[in-house]
Amino acid sequence: MTTHTEDSTKKETPSWALGVPTKLIRKVNVIPEAPDHLPVHTLTFAFPDVNHENFTGPAVHHSHVRLDMGDVVKMVIPGYKPKSYSISDLRENEFDVTFKVYPNGRASGFLDRLQVGDHIMSFGKHASRTRNPGAYVGIIVFGVGITEGYPVAKAELAKGTAKVKLLWASRTKADTFWREELQQLQEAYPDNFEMVYLYSRETVEGCLHGRVSPELLKQVFDPPIPQEARFLSVGTKPMMKDVDGMLGQIGYPMPQHHLLPKH
Numbered sequence: 001m002t003t004h005t006e007d008s009t010k011k012e013t014p015s016w017a018l019g020v021p022t023k024l025i026r027k028v029n030v031i032p033e034a035p036d037h038l039p040v041h042t043l044t045f046a047f048p049d050v051n052h053e054n055f056t057g058p059a060v061h062h063s064h065v066r067l068d069m070g071d072v073v074k075m076v077i078p079g080y081k082p083k084s085y086s087i088s089d090l091r092e093n094e095f096d097v098t099f100k101v102y103p104n105g106r107a108s109g110f111l112d113r114l115q116v117g118d119h120i121m122s123f124g125k126h127a128s129r130t131r132n133p134g135a136y137v138g139i140i141v142f143g144v145g146i147t148e149g150y151p152v153a154k155a156e157l158a159k160g161t162a163k164v165k166l167l168w169a170s171r172t173k174a175d176t177f178w179r180e181e182l183q184q185l186q187e188a189y190p191d192n193f194e195m196v197y198l199y200s201r202e203t204v205e206g207c208l209h210g211r212v213s214p215e216l217l218k219q220v221f222d223p224p225i226p227q228e229a230r231f232l233s234v235g236t237k238p239m240m241k242d243v244d245g246m247l248g249q250i251g252y253p254m255p256q257h258h259l260l261p262k263h
């Protein structure tokens with residue numbers, strides 16, 4: 001009998017989307033669960049012991065994922081489908097996925113229940129983007145979107161981009177993480193990197209308060225040469241569409257000013 005939960009039976013999964021066994025080797029809690037916010041964890045997986053040549057179609061080996069280009073890893077959730085996650089860090093033989101656990105979340109709940117030593121099927125996938133370089137890069141991330149925004153910011157600085165400004169919109173300070181790492185990035189690039197925290201539900205000294213709006217974007221991003229400005233937003237599709245519209249309103253039409261436009 002077919003039930004509404006058996007999504008995978010509706011259409012056959014192509015062989016390239018089945019993924020390869022990927023072992024969880026570490027789990028670190030980043031934001032503990034609390035009544036007013038959802039938990040966030042970082043899972044570290046070992047690179048699967050499979051050659052890149054074994055991946056077909058759009059699937060690639062995890063070591064081929066480009067954090068600077070917004071590529072993703074697809075986690076194949078049993079009985080459901082492959083779900084996208086940014087790789088928050090990539091080391092010689094392992095990679096991290098940092099994720100928020102949503103109430104009744106099918107994918108995030110499954111990831112949350114994985115135990116160290118367990119395997120999940122997964123594969124890497126390019127985001128089909130190009131890089132449109134500019135001297136000034138503004139990155140706008142919402143909540144857990146920092147998992148893509150932070151690696152891209154680091155990569156842009158390493159590539160020599162003159163100014164990278166990262167705006168992180170969250171509800172409260174307790175919804176943020178990696179503050180120490182972001183501080184270290186500021187110290188490593190004092191003239192080139194600037195971090196701006198924006199909270200919608202609390203007022204914190206040294207941080208902005210409110211929501212992302214055209215006025216706020218204009219206040220935060222003030223590139224000396226507007227033609228050189230490039231932007232990237234990371235959040236849900238409606239959020240990113242809204243931000244693109246706001247950037248257009250303040251003189252940066254997209255995708256012309258997109259840092260990583262789709263090709």
Ligand SMILES: Cc1cc2nc3c(=O)[nH]c(=O)nc-3n(C[C@H](O)[C@H](O)[C@H](O)COP(=O)(O)OP(=O)(O)OC[C@H]3O[C@@H](n4cnc5c(N)ncnc54)[C@H](O)[C@@H]3O)c2cc1C
Pocket residue numbers: 072083084085086087097098099100101102103104105106107108109144147148236
């Ligand atoms: C390119 C890309 C990269 C991504 N990278 C990451 C990442 O690095 N880390 C990460 O945690 N997630 C990331 N996501 C989101 C991820 O793919 C899942 O959508 C997310 O884990 C929720 O899936 P779920 O099956 O657990 O929730 P669902 O079963 O789909 O939903 C469960 C409940 O949570 C709510 N919910 C689901 N998603 C959101 C959301 N984004 N904001 C608010 N409420 C929500 C739903 O409305 C529902 O009530 C990425 C998505 C894309 C497209």
